[in-house]
Amino acid sequence: MITTIQIRSILPAANPVRVATLEPYFQKYMPIYRIDTPVRIGAFIAQVGHESDNLRSFVEYASGDEYDTRTDLGNTPEKDGDGRRYKGRGLIQITGKYMYHACSMALYGDDRLIEHPELLEQYEDGVHSACWFWEKVKDLNKIADMPETWIKPGKHGYTKFQWITVLINGGLNGYAERLSNYNRAKKVLNF
Secondary structure, eight states, X not given: OOOHHHHHHHOXXXXXXXXXXXXXXXXXXXTTTTOOSHHHHHHHHHHHHHHTTTTTOSBOSSOSGGGTTOGGGTOOTTXXXXXXXXXXXXXXXXXXXXXXXXXXXXXXXXXXXXHOGGGGGSHHHHHHHHHHXXXXXXXXXXXXXXXXXXXXXXXXXXXXXXXXXXXXXXXXXXXHHHHHHHHHHHHHHTO
């Protein structure tokens, strides 16, 4: 499993105290979601490092207002504030009412995140939700296991790590930082 020293080496801008605080939750949840080989761990830490601004934030910095009319996310345009209420939270930004409901059922067996979306800002739940999203929603272990030379078929020809980024982010936002994290992970975890 990953250690505090390894996380700090992969994410050198992360606060050492925050890393030490989160490390037990990584130890607890990553094995449950089979994020348990060097390449899976490295890809996961590289991505959550960017998504959370080097583990600084468990909530999206933007207001979320741009999601108000996103019915594809389950937000109700007639109910002003769904975008803000269900904006990105957790180490991988769970976004939209549909995803909050699915995450709530997976983590708690009920819909408490619909009433209390801020629960994903808590360290343990924020880590847990990211691990769940990684494996159960996007099946990213399967992609992480592909050879480094793998190219996704299709017009864009994404590399393995680019494709993981697209599946998490919807595009290649912050790709340079994500890739830097991943390259450090390769050295630190020896894959």
